[in-house]
Amino acid sequence: MSDPTFAARPTLEEVAARAGVSRATVSRVVNGSEGVRAPLAERVRAAVDELGYVPNQAARTLVTRRNGAVAVVVAEPETRFFADPFFAQQVRGISKELTVHDNQLVLLLTEGAADYQRVGRYLAGGHVDGALIFSLHDDNSLPEMARRAGVATVIGGRPGWSDAASGPTTLYVDCDNRGGARDAVRHLLGLGRRRIAHIAGPLDQTASIDRLDGFRDVLPNTDPALVAEGDFTPEGGALAMEELLKRSPDLDAVFAASDVMASGALRVLRRRGLRVPEDVAVIGFDDIVSVAEWTDPPLTTIRQDIEEMGRMMARLLLRALESPSGDGAAPVALAPIVTPTQLVVRASA
Amino acid sequence: MSDPTFAARPTLEEVAARAGVSRATVSRVVNGSEGVRAPLAERVRAAVDELGYVPNQAARTLVTRRNGAVAVVVAEPETRFFADPFFAQQVRGISKELTVHDNQLVLLLTEGAADYQRVGRYLAGGHVDGALIFSLHDDNSLPEMARRAGVATVIGGRPGWSDAASGPTTLYVDCDNRGGARDAVRHLLGLGRRRIAHIAGPLDQTASIDRLDGFRDVLPNTDPALVAEGDFTPEGGALAMEELLKRSPDLDAVFAASDVMASGALRVLRRRGLRVPEDVAVIGFDDIVSVAEWTDPPLTTIRQDIEEMGRMMARLLLRALESPSGDGAAPVALAPIVTPTQLVVRASA
DNA sequence: TTGAAAGCGCTAACAA
């Protein structure tokens, strides 16, 4: 072994020997527990520094049953996960919050239902203390696996299934999709628009459904020809826009269920020589800054604080981990979170 | 405990009891090792199924010293990491390859040098078997930490420092940035362009330097006014383009060091009423499909197989983990990998 | 306040 790299890492035992104390004492100092006299503690700390001691996590986990790690499970083709800035921001928030609480983020990407087995085994293997699941479509098999594995879980976005009467509350974090959609449509109405179209997201996702519901709350009698389904990509937004223009050439406003789709719609409008917002007002959803501020014209949209939602997911999960997890004692604030949205007016509407 | 969730997970011991064999035998069956007679093995497997036994990873790690997990460390503000599709694709490739080999991906995001300590502790804590590091700027502190922690490492992109004479080879995966840049410039020359400008990436990154070097290989006497530095964002590309047009209004081609910057440049050109490619030919680098195919006009670019590079990083690391890691025996193919690039002609040049 | 000792669940010699 010429490589110093492979010098065995020091153990508690060695630190104890060096400091002339017992393993137990070192453990106490390292874990910051009370009741070690200052000078002794000092000696231990010195030994730790000199040896460059770092606790072995596996050994610790074996006895504490805590990993200090949380899985982020994405039940979506990876393509989609990475293509969509929405996830990125959310993961960023999660990462930050976990870091603050000294937890690690284990990323579990699934390319389809075939990978669920693997995820299930992983969760059951006790690698992680909890899971944050993005299960976009109406499929609860992943959360169900987590439950069976005894892993606390928080879902990103309102799940499409309803809790069985018996089961515990499913924790999730979502924004007020429906309310936000209402605000969007009202804004367009306030601008005097009367032929308002909607580019919906894929209608097997609750976010899409809720936004469509919000749209209909305000415009209950909308001509069905004024609603087209996209897929949260720019291409999908463009296609939907073309469809809408074909069906209703007289439309004077569009509410797209995401900024990304709105950007696709804007391209189509420009290509057709339609002016935004003079001829057609356009409003998006999300306020993905890198998209909304860079479209031409910049996009009016409904803002949700995506990164903050990520933080909330992590925080909620961490809190669930702390909680007694018995029946009676179930304590404060272990409930789904729905965050408010906010209209951001730029140039497109 | 009303929640079935918290039923203690079965241990090897319990499986052994149920199958009427010893723990060792169960372990052998579970780990697929030879030399267990078929009927016995069958009985064990049955017990495993009935009990829903899943091995406890912490216990296993404690004795095998293997985690089956690899860290992906990103030494870049998270903003950048997520904003840039380049990373996304690379992580995707990594994730796929790790999955195939039953390894997990632990994502370690750092918001700045302040987080390095945390990463260092994590690596030293034996959580992971190896690390894939994206250390974009000319800073080797993260790889150095990994080395000290005894964690095998592969760098994403050619590192900016050179190996100390003594040290082991630093493993990395990169594409042939310099050669790709030469191809780009030659393509523009072949189109008859003579005033060719370059929008470089941040010049503290080797990828930027190498691409600039490639540009200069072909055009050694370029007017310095024809080179501007960007930052790999669309905004940076736009700014650089404006600067170039101010300094050299007669330029007839631009080679941008990334598709994302090229997209910013295209915006500026369009705004100025310059036609692409008639007035100014534009070529990018990367072939980020979601960008290059969606610009107006679609972008001619230099393709690198980013996802494949991610896979290669993972594969190289896994191979390094297998290898004896002593001195003499250092075996096959444990060397940096440089992948070829390829010109992709679309409409912009 | 400190130390001794018993495991956590598993793998891997070594014996049988």
Next chain:
DNA sequence: TTGTTAGCGCTTTCAA
């Protein structure tokens, strides 16, 4: 081929 046994490095009673 199977079982017995000794740890892996740590935390945590329990005694001193």
